[in-house]
Amino acid sequence: MGQPDDAAGARARARHRTVDRIASILECAARSRDGVTLSAIAKELAAPVSSIQSLVNGLVSAGYLDEHDRRYSLGSAPYLLNRLAGRQPVAAVTHTDLEQIHHRTGLTTVLSIAVGPNIFYVDYCSSDPRFAYLAENYVRRSLIRTSGGWILLAGMEKRDLWAYIRNLPEDEQPLADRFFAALPEIEQTGICASPNASEQGDGVSIAVRENGRIVATVGVIAPHAVITQDRDRLVDILKQGAQGWSERDIER
Structure with missing residues (x-):
């Protein structure tokens, strides 16, 4: 059976060297459970480290x-792309x-991840349409403006954290000092409670770790007065929840 004229005359898709290298870098990183070094990536791609470094830096930034x-x-x-396609981005925490x-708690509850300089709500449970909109439309929010964002910032490599802080817009620069004051406690506890970093609300969040790394946060969101008044109880509830999903991570 012959091919249609348009299929027979179609040109093969051209390969693109940069795209091929990016795809290979991502696959190399995905196959390594403990992370892969730059020299190992270069060896896998049969390319000089100098030609791979800028691609790797760009992929980290994005x-x-x-x-x-x-x-x-x-x-x-x-x-996040998997989530947009209907796949679960964080294995440890379920919608349940x-x-x-x-x-x-009776409060909006969100699962958040960082993508570059932004935080996204990738799952949620809420009766508040404002937060439903943010979650369902994957609206970008500034990491420095949320309790979950402060935890995700605390989990960053230091050079990435410094770069993020340096590039903050002028109106967010005052939040950097408050974040750094809270950083030691966040690193020790994995909890950020009531940073009052946004005019739209406040929150209490706890780190979600997989293989020892912070990959996401779970948090509750409400007006600042509500979070401040009920802070200790909210922290206890999140700790109890974290114990459950941490045990599931260990079992895997």
């Missing part, structure tokens, strides 16, 4: 790779976990 101790692993951006926290 959220497609994470760097920890000079080893590279898959970042959060691919998880969010529902349970929402039931106990």
